[in-house]
Amino acid sequence: MIELTLSATEVAIEPGRTAQLEVTITNLQEYEDHVALEIEGIDAEWYALPVPAVTLAPGGSRSAGVIFRVSRSSDVAAGAYPFLVRVKGMETGEVGVHQASLTVKSYSALQMEIEPKRATSSLFCRAPIYDIRITNLGNAPETLDMSCQDPDDHFAYEFETDRIELRPGATVTVGMRTEPRSRPSIGSARLYQFNVMARSANDAYVAATVHGQVEQKAALSTVTASVMLLLAILGIGWWALRPRPVMVRSFTADQEQVVAGSPVTLAWDIENLGDRTYISPGSIAVRTAVGSVVVKPETTTVYTLTARGGGRNAVREITIEVTPKPPPPKARIIAFRADHTRIHPGDVVTLSWQVTGARQLVLNPIGELNPRMDRSRQVMPETTTTYVLSAGGEDQDVVMKSITVDVVPPNTSVAEILGFRADPATIQAGQTAKLKWTVTNAASVEIDNGIGAQLKASDGFDVMPATTTVYTLRAADSKGNVVSKQVTVTVNPPDPTSLPPQAPGSVP
Incomplete structure (x- = not known):
């Protein structure tokens, strides 16, 4: 028997740094054994084994370290990752297993961009629209509240949505409408600065800011004021009756990485929906301002929402990455052993096995086993018996291994x-x-x-x-x-x- 103890069953790690777990291995067997140390259940790039194997005398004990390191990347999501620490005697096949958990701490990092960086508010384009692009560079989901202000409080700012949800590594673009609270009738152009901020709804210290400019032009010059008065009246009439430009508030997918043939729900929220709005490929017609549709892509597909209305086209895209369906795993019998193969009638023999990829497990002549729960079975044969272990995988292939236990008379030595x-x-x-x-x-x-x-x-x-x-x-x-x-x-x-x-x- 090989005994395995851990310095801790829960290891917390901050992305970009290291953490260490000490594993103590004790050889409780009567023989010297060469013991290998393995980690299962987490990415192999997340850990290192400076001493992957040790040689232990009977009753000997030795410690080995496991060094953990995860990259500071949005690809490594915050959370708990259970894993197994396994030691195996290379000479006797004895195995020791201990479960532990690696907790990746969360960190926040946001990036914001604005396009265009500078726009003009004039008589004919009163409310320019900016696209605010926010990227979550952290490893935890963020709920962000959008806000904007300028020192003079001269403009009113309207976002497509005031609150957004961002998964790690995700980018979303939010439209922002900028409209002056007042406009001089006569005068020169004036440049205003404003700050757009995205702040976490859960942690006020997590925020990102981007700066923009809007140039406001007066309606008329003093020379042409009288001439433009009539045009202003006509312009007011047009302004009141003008068509509102279409604006895509959101175009999202419930999941962006799926297995081929899996359903994906595309949802949209469109302001001022016009005719001829559709989603391609497939030319899926969009007839409501808010709605959703289910698609089942077989390959990686870019879905494009094209919205028309108010003299403007708004286009949004979502890429759904599709991975092929994995082949069914094959069943493997890694080990099948008995603690004694020569016994007297009435003696107990422990049969043990290690099987992977099995959907069905049968031990003859005992019967069907649970491939997930059963790891050993005690038997007490009265006559010499051959035990056959059969494992079947999802691919319907069956692998077998057998062990014969010889039963000798009571007066015959099993030695x-x-x-x-x-x-x-x-x-x-x-x-x-x-x-x-x-x-x-x-x-x-x-x-x-x-x-x-x-x-x-x-x-x-x-x-x-x-x-x-x-x-x-x-x-x-x-x-x-x-x-x-x-x-x-x-x-x-x-x-x-x-x-x-x-x-x-x-x-x-």
Whole structure:
């Protein structure tokens, strides 16, 4: 078992800066393991793993850091992003999982532009119209109230809409009508400055301002006043009866990024609606000043609202980005294992698995499982049984893996000696040989001839017998059933050529 603890389950981060999470990994197994650290559920560019894997001795513990960094961009929306911290033993396959959440803090940034920067208010164009373009450069939605003022309070300002909603990264254009409160009958032109402000309805410190100018011209000069008097009377009559120019207050879509074939609602609000107003492509007729229509684009489409009325054309566009429908995910059985594959009748075996992309999961001979909830199942077979795990995905393909659990009689040991050998098997007197063994499902392991009891399940021991010796390895399971295996180390006499030379006169 691998234990996983986090320094915090919620990590808050400010866009453009970093945050760190400390992960402590403890190896509760009896074996040394190489443990890999993984993060799932968030964009891989949002985090870095300075130490992606550690090697832990039995009972050992070590900390590893996860460094988070998200860009300061409107593409990264403020909010909580749940993720999983997963560690996996590369040697034993043991897995530890912990859930946490990354909270991206919000920040505000607005940009405003005005077009034209300067307009003229004259007798024949009393109320010039400006287009105010506001862009939300922050990562959170903004509700903005529009206002405008000039130091002399000489003009009245009317917006298409006084309050706008902006998603992160979105841009909206608001029409502003500028009309003088009074106009001199005779005199020279005068230039006025005004400030247009968009201020957050929720935070007064979040605001953007743009400056504009309007030049007001007098109706008449002193020389032509008498001549223009008649024209002024005629002009007043025309002014009272003039057609109002069409103005598109809004043209919006409920979503601008959709999957092919998904419905999108286009809505509009038009002032002074005239004839021949339509939305293309499709030449969708617009017959009401306020309304909506549902479209289902199959590819990325630019929808254009063309409004005519009062001698003016107003055009608004919305781009709907369409992504292809993703292919159905394929089912994969990443792992299917049993904690014991050789047992006695009545013993419990835990089957565990890791499956992705599965819509249907069946474990034979157990039955159907929940692919989202079930991760393991305990079984108690009375006879040798083969368990088959079948996973089916949305593409109707089925993948399978199987495990066989051998059930042996109660008086038969479930312990298995996978290997017991001497290296080398033949030595000369005075040399050493290494006994090597690997045992599974054993409660105790011992070797005679003085090597000892309570040995590790997999280990080695150096021996130097004086004569040929037979070593017997005995492994007992939890019920005391014993299985044994022998290995012989053959000892040959020393090579005569390797003996030291005798002294002169000595008797051999």
